[in-house]
Amino acid sequence: MKKNKATAALLWTAGVVLLWEGVAFFLANILHDKMANAKLPYLHSIIYTIAANFSEISNAALITVSKAATGFALGAAAGIMLAVIMSISKTAEKIAFPYLIISQMIPVLGLAPIIFNLVRNMDLSRIIIAAYLTFFPVAANMLGGLKSVEPEKRELMYSYAAKKRSVYIKLMLPFSLPYLMTGLKIAAPLSITASILVDMLGSKGGIGVKLLYSLYGGEKDIFWASVLVCAAIGMLSCFIIILAEKILIPWKKTSSGGEE
Amino acid sequence: GSSSSSDSSESSSSSSKSESSSSESSSAANGKLDKMTLQLKWLPQSQFMGYYVAKVKGYYEDEGIDLEILPGGSDIIPEQQVYNGVADVGVTWVSSLLKYQSQGWELKETAQIFQKSAMLLVSKKAAGINTPADLKGKKVGSWFGGNEYELYAMIENAGLDREKDLTLVQQDYTMDQLMNDEIDAASAMTYNEYGLLLESGYKEEDLNKLDMNDYNCAMLEDCLFSTSEWLGKNKDLYVRFLRASIKGWQDACENPEEAGKIVYEADNSVSLDHQIYMAKEVAKLVVPEGFDKAKIGYIDMNAVKQTADYALKYGLLTQAANIDECVDSSCWEEAVKQ
Amino acid sequence: MMKKKSDILWPLGFGAVFLIIWQLYGFHRLLDLKPFQLPVPSEIIMTIFKNLEKVSGDCLLTVTGAIAGMAIGSAIGFAVAVTATLFPKWGYGGLTVISAFNAIPIVALSPIMNRWFSTGMGQKIGVVTVVTMAAMAINAYRGLNDLKPFSLDLMSSYAADKRTVFFRLRLPSCLPSVFTALKINITSAMIAAIVSEYFAASTSGLGFGIKDSLRKAEMAMGWSYITVSAIVGIILYLIIQAVERRAIKWHASQK
Amino acid sequence: MNNTPEITIKNVSMVYNDKGRDVTALSNVSLEIQKGEFISLLGPSGCGKTTLLRIIADLLQPTSGTVEVCGKSPREVRLEKKYGIVFQSPVLYDWRTVRKNICLPLELMKIDKAEQNNRVDALLEMIGLEKFQNHYPNQLSGGMQQRVGIARALAIQPEILLMDEPFSALDEFTREKLNEDLLRIWRKTNKTVIFVTHSIAESVFLSDRVCVLSPHPGRLSAVVDIDLPRPRTKEMRESPEFFNLVTKIRNSFEGV
């Protein structure tokens, strides 16, 4: 099994690399696209850039990741809380849900000044914005999970006249865990995006700043290096959630049945 | 309206600036520095070298100021940052400031750092755009969001209709569209995008550039501003800030190489070469030929008027700006007295 | 029936109260905002009506891009989930790879897409496609694989081939997850389309309007655009929800 | 035994409505159950036994009619946590082991750890699953799952025990053993038990009274008093009285 996974991962890496290099080659040498280097530079050249600027890029990445972690934690917490509140009270759901969706339509450009004005602290504002950008997938998936609890399982709790709190701790939350994990898998890479966006709200470091500078400074290689690093971190974050899922959901492991 | 504005200002000063306003007079004496924040319009780069030089060389400290420089970004609007109290003073373009003022935001321009417009319209030689009139039928890039009015002025001064005679396209802050021939002419700042074109291998002789200053359509760009209220309460602090800043700008313009290095080290963003290139170009805007560098920050009311006129003419403003209301040069005058 | 009514009345009532407070400068007082920083609803609505033609034109453009991109992105995401399901050994890697796209910010994606597509619409669809892939892939994968106990056994007892198992069992059981993904995607599609327009090589669309207006202190205009995008967003969301109600009546979440 | 009934079911009807299609599950059912009584519900599949149990347990509101338990509404009684329910399907929580599933209601009632452990150990022994206490539900056979559900209901020592076909998935021996265990517990604690089963013999062996429901719509078609002496013994199952009662119920059934 382990071996299989390793070969699969290897194959995937090889596939992605080949595809990337192939398209880059196609653009540059067959289409003779003048912008080939901007559309899709060679992967090896990007990796070379990363290696050449390793300490600089890794420092920036570290800053972004640490911020992303905060944003992710807060966003996930907010998402879980909102989902729980909405599942507790239909009225709350009816009132809140449409406005949550509306809130997602307000771009940061419009929202940021209001938040700045509200909290008057750049660091706190950035954290709030990062959370705002990540909470929705978590909330939507979690709510989906909470609402999928089978009626009989709920009736059992009901028959014990269990308090809402216990119902949530003993039933709703464990039941929704797999759903939550799905939400987190989406939110984890998204929190990198959010963190990068927040980097661009006048931060001093981080991969987002690198991205902006290099984009506007015409440093294509650094730009693509930053993009690649973002993507890699995103993949890693998703992978971590998958790992956490394996540990947190032991009862799902034993599955039966085959298929042609 | 007016009552709410007064309590808003009170709470804003109490929440973020209480320290600076309360310790104002005693600060320098007991060695405690007055905190102050400056909001840049864009990323840290040599465009703002004066402040970095002053900070690194300790000019602000000498004046008893602990200055924090807030970088800008794609979702940051300096006018809002300053008005919201996130920053005390900001850097922005005059036309943009005029617009905010006309909408009721009580902001005042206090010093004009760039005396000239840095805006160019760049095209490849092959496109044959030698004068503004040649723009007819071309695809022309602009960043919009307030950056388009100089271009409008250039187009209309040449007798073209900006709606019918050419196509205006949004640029994405890179020069790729021009390089890729998706547009015929691109907006570019002398100190930034134009330099990038040169750095990416284009030769000066391969390019045509139309300079806003040459076609009488220049509008004023980087200036310093703050809220009237903050200025009222912190006049002394602000004069000290200006004094230090002017000193920084003087040093920077005298020695752009050094300034470029300082900016690069303060926040190593774009490459060192580019910072130095930018510093050199910016120096030309801050201290143009024949300009007395002791007067850095001087507000040329005629230029402000031209800026306001174009802003009105091309629809940014809906009514003529009362430019005397918008400008308060008293601090600057005091700062350059000695 | 009564329930249906309250379904609409509650949020509307809440919305009305919210708007009234806003209109009476309640939030301005609370958050210490000036009317020119955040325009009041009446002003926003008047601005919308004054610029109805332009606003609706821009709106149509953005929504078209958002929907097209979301359709393509969701389709790709779904295809990846299906591949990962049908070839569990090899396909699963695709899910992690696709999640990488979620970590590339729109600010970086937009210029890249500008290179790939010369039109604003192409760029917008490109950005939205990339942004919506992962949510669908991950949700659909869960739905396709989280089957009720023994339901797969039933299929194997009929020696059903993969195709049949997919269409008769996996597809129906993954519908609830797919709808969750669509709900997430409709919001991210709209916002991605809007933000991509900040950088697009065109001067139309809600995003361009928002950026241009807000930067120029035309708050009422900017908020008109934001309002319109929010209204459109919620309508699209409600449409998806209505389809969901019909499509998965049998599911616990619809009770 | 007291003379005021513990549970009074009066004219209860239940109509399930789904898109205009009505299914009448119960129609005008009235029944009085004394405190400490052991009542069995019998009836063809789909006649409304589960529905009636759910109405008593306040898991379902009847379309018309009332249920009173100890002079209170089922809701109040539920809130007093007097019900113990064995559902028709085991309804175990997948994420809890066997032991933890049985513990669940005890945790909810904040019973102290030591007592929890004692009770759970005793119950595990009774259902014969000591060795499987750390297994998850999906690692159990159907009958094992059902036994966990029974243990869970007994754990809280409820005053009123509602059991919906609790032994249907068990072999005859386990079933008989658990029948006896159940009677022992019932006798010791004077519970009121409402017991749904499909086994007429089982209902006779266990109950004070057997109620037979007839289907579509569910009506109470017969109530048979079981006057066999207590305690009931294995041998009684072979007695002619037992046989007569079984036949009587079987006939009241067939008369439907």
Add this chain to the structure above:
Amino acid sequence: MNNTPEITIKNVSMVYNDKGRDVTALSNVSLEIQKGEFISLLGPSGCGKTTLLRIIADLLQPTSGTVEVCGKSPREVRLEKKYGIVFQSPVLYDWRTVRKNICLPLELMKIDKAEQNNRVDALLEMIGLEKFQNHYPNQLSGGMQQRVGIARALAIQPEILLMDEPFSALDEFTREKLNEDLLRIWRKTNKTVIFVTHSIAESVFLSDRVCVLSPHPGRLSAVVDIDLPRPRTKEMRESPEFFNLVTKIRNSFEGV
């Protein structure tokens, strides 16, 4: 009847492994089943009946030992779609109505519409759910769901019918009726049936042979030939031979 067995189970053992804890569900089970034979599996809860059924059906690979069906591997037979299975829990698809659930295997086998409808109508009548054919599974009682599962397995008219406690949730009358229906179908079509039940009487009534499994680990502890004449009638249930066989099996059980 033929002399080469239809199903040959040879030394089959099954060990479930979960995080180092082994549960031996079957140990060295060997059995030969003739074509057209009706075999019942009996045994205490958790002894491995379901496991054995799943191994025969190729839903589970034994840890050791082999199963051959018609000289082929269970896998091949499964691919030939010769199995019809009634699971211990109903396993209905929530998104399909009763009718559509029964239709499912027929759709898969691309049987033509008219024939599908005929078969489903007949089965609906047999299980007494004509009126509920357009209901969804969650609108049915437990017994009704189980009957749908039975109908679905019979719909494809499989050569080998594997039934895991199919009638456990049914009342005695419905159960007896379905017993007879099952025997009728079996006789008509000469199916091989492996039938898991907890009712000794039912197993005697239905089977040619009854196999008793003993638990932990599951072993074949007795195989009892049922030499009652065919067709079996209701009256036989009361006959002394019947009673003797039940007692014999009961004893072989208790000897465990």
